[in-house]
Amino acid sequence: MTSGTMERVTTREAAGATRTTVVPSAGAAAGAGAAGGAAPAANKMVVSDLNLYYKEFHALKDVSLTFPENQVTALIGPSGCGKSTLLKSLNRMNDLVEGCRVEGSIMLDGSDAYRDVEVNDLRRRVGMVFQQPNPFPMSVYDNVAFGPRTHGIKKRAELDEIVEQSLRDAAIWDELKDRLKKNALGLSGGQQQRLCIARALAVRPEVLLMDESTSALDPISTAKIEELVAELKKSYTVIMVTHNMLQALRVSDKTAFFLLGEMVEAGDTDTIFTTPSDPRTADYVAGRFG
């Protein structure tokens, strides 16, 4: 884990991006970061007593949840229970929704995401991949270079390196290296989604939010993205919404179950699926509703 993180910082510095303090602050958040022992994972993000309203509608109710660093956390629950709302609140996408009000706190590496972190910086550090692949109508290369360019990186050699590394990290370099100039809209759905992951990685985020990012894909593309997520968690903290119980079991370390805006229960994925403490969780993971 440490070497992966260190590499990431080096890359970020090489890319000329501004943020360089990820590792020390994450380490500090670990608290008793044990001398050589198996210290528990630091919490990359911490949600405390979160209440979110869309005008009068109370969409998230007293949600408290931690997201351990370099782990995959799955958010599960029936449609409309607030999974996407929570995901969007983590990088303040809800700021764009009129009438949306947030109470409580969301911390990123110990800093308040709503008060102490500048919103553009927050969205760079906490990237998002959506349900439908949404590449921009431009070349593969320009899709991946888009974010770095908006952050001021102009040198061709530097962009080339970021594009290649991001496509490699998204496990699609070999498929696309000879098609960098082709329009991204001509790719298959599965390729488009991995391209969107590469585009998200190109600005060197620390947290990756995935909102049902495989639900529009065929089983083979889904399997590729699941494999990719297992690889990505070595360098990133991943938070994924999924309707696929088997996917949550295969991919996630931690699972949180939501119902009607409340977080019913969270814990180790194995525990949530085998011996949950709340009967509603048991019913849901057994497929008895939802």
Ligand SMILES: Nc1ncnc2c1ncn2[C@@H]1O[C@H](COP(=O)(O)OP(=O)(O)O)[C@@H](O)[C@H]1O
């Ligand atoms: N922009 C919005 N304005 C008003 N209500 C919304 C908005 N977005 C979501 N909601 C409502 O909030 C609840 C949670 O939605 P959502 O987070 O999308 O659920 P999920 O992702 O679990 O299916 C739903 O009742 C939904 O209708």
Ligand SMILES: [Mg+2]
């Ligand atoms: Mg949703």
